[in-house]
Amino acid sequence: MPFHAKARLFVTGRKQLLDKIKHQLAGDPRPKVWIHCASLGEFEQGRPVMEAFRQQYPSLSLVLTFFSPSGYEVKKNDSCADHVFYLPLDSRRHARLFLDIVQPRCALFVKYEFWYHYLAALHKRAIPAILFSAIFQPRHPFFKWYGGLYRKMLTFYRQLFVQDEASMRLLEKLQIRKVQIAGDTRFDRAARVLGQDKRFPSVERFGANSRLIVAGSTWQEDAVLLAGVLRNLPPHYKLLIAPHNTGESDINKVKELFPEHCLWTDDEERLAQSRVAIVHTVGQLAYLYRYADVVWVGGGFTRSGIHNAIEPAVFGKPLFWGPVYARYREAAELIAAGAAASLERPEALLQALSDEDALLRMGNRASAYVQSQLGATEKIMRYISEKCLLITE
Template identity: 30%
Template sequence: MISLGEGLFLLVYNLFVLPVLLAGAHLLAVVDGKFRRGVRGRYTCLRRLKAALAELSESRPRFLLHAASMGEFEHVRPFLRRLKQAVPDCWVAVTFFSPSGFENVRPDREVDFTMYLPFDWPWTMRRLFALLRPRALFISRYDVWPNQIWLAYRSGVPAFLLNASLTPTRFHRALLRPFLRPLYHRFATIFAASDVEAAAFADMVPGARLVVSGDTKFEQVWWRREQAQKQPILPAALHRQRPVLVCGSIWPEDAVHLLPALGRLWEEVPDLLVVLCPHEPEAEQVRRLLAAFPGREAVVFSRLDPASQPDVLVIDRVGILPLLYATARVAYVGGGFKQGVHNILEPAAYGIPVLFGPRHRNAPEAEWLKVAGAGFVVTGSADLHQSLRRLFNDPTFRDRAGRQAEQVVKAHLGATAKILCAVLDRLGRQHPAAAGAQRRSC
């Protein structure tokens, strides 16, 4: 039964908010290639899904996971890994909002099918659930679409929000929260990433359906660390005898501060190898980074000669950054001079100190690393240079910071098992196979 408040919210959303959002997306698609690819992909996604399901046995349990982009998907990979182990014959479809996810995630042992999230019209979401008939809908972190949640509920599909995050700003409290409350009420369980995140949901979700589980991204970065030991990404001769600084997820706003600091750092650490990984390694961004160091040998990863010894290595490939951190003594993670810092846990898992910019409220782990003496906030070029100089010239200080970084990651492992057991328990009330999987896995 739909409440008056929920009905009003959906009416306003479908008549006014969603048409404006989709009109804006189509206008942006005219001038922006990324938006254009995303819009086009949504017109064919359900047709692709129908073709894939035509070859699928009706007896296989099906699950649907949605992630905004590649980063949010990577965070929940440990959950999918364990789900596949618990329900070996299940079929997992993953939808993405952003091309960064759809274009870079391919079917593998954890994922059977990928597609764009359809436009959030009621009729397209109704068709999605009618075609797929999933046992459950999982959403990573925050990318919640009203008709998707409402139609899942109407279709009898329990929805779970994993690693749930909701910024508790004054704007949310004053304007959006009364409208969002009915939406979040439709979730079977919301798994909050931390106590802070749980507090943001507390007045919108019944207590029994709000669980502080921790964040599965800790397991993912730990798993990545183990994989890096099995598949080294750079030639040993390039980095084995040299100090290495890996700068990951770099934006132009980071480069403004980073590049002058590196110029000064080379005067004190002349054999330094700098690995620069732009957040979006498009051709123009790669060219700018290659040209930023006159007098230094700079090469791109795709053309790296295993016998060469460049000063700068610019990464022009997506998906290998976590493996690159395995070669570093120190890491800088970008985004902190733009909209918010990117994944600082990836380098921390390798036991190396991490530097990042001042905008890091989006990542609670930044504060944990700071308190542990393993994370260092920099506010500009001079500050960044001073921190890098100390970390490279004081091995005792660097090693102590690195050990603390590793401990922060290890202390937060365990979310995946907690979430999986709760999900299987909930599904076991509807599906006997899930009950059996819960007994085997929990």
């Protein structure tokens, strides 16, 4: 089962881990910067900062660690970092040995990473620890009666870069003052994707002379809604659907809902003649949003909520998703800006698709919203350059 496979990787990936780290770093005498991500989503938030380090400080060596196998196994060979490892489990001994080996000039943590012994050891050694793209909500343990240990960890950070004013206000109530509103680095990442002229001619042909709905990171509930919508739309509407899970059984469930389907990797002639194309591979979705006339963001019928709405918003697309989105700041703000809508029934999406002028306004507002959110990476790097790194390039 997938859970057991992930658990096995979690354990086996950490066997003799400190020896592996020591051996690998022994051949790299450059000064180190350590950046830690919980998993794949946090990696995408950290990527713009890592790319900025690459550009501004080529003499530094980036050491990237992951807590989760779903991050490490996918990105262990990524060129964003010089060295990629699992993070040894949080203990006083592991923290001491890890820092002895890496000796980082500074340590960067992405969004939701609080490991007591690592943070305490960094603080004791006066190594600057930075948290960025963070967001704090009243439901978090920092703001509960039992959250004393979590509150103490906040004091170990040299600086916290938060996404919004609400987070800063919550931290002020705890007398945490070393806080700056920088925004979310995912916007900077999405803007870079917009600037890359990465195209898929087969998809261009598939969507030619059509109104193309691109549905990203969908779950079964999303696919069921979209199937009901497509049955009631004119033939010139097409669907490009990218399921969140791309295992064989998950793809087969999507195929059953759309008899007129093909796979997006099928030959161009078959793709052009099909009404539904299923994206059964990973890594392309952020670029495929370029071709959409309308975007459906999946996950809004699951407990965890919608997936990344920033990636399609950067292309100036009208956005729709299911009812579960409140945990995501950008989703609420996109709706407030008139760039997106939360819908629960096929009839509501059909009605929205019938108003072309409203869709155009939504797309323009999505683009404007993204533009207003850019610049987090620059703010973070300016602080690190001025306060943490005593080197010049």
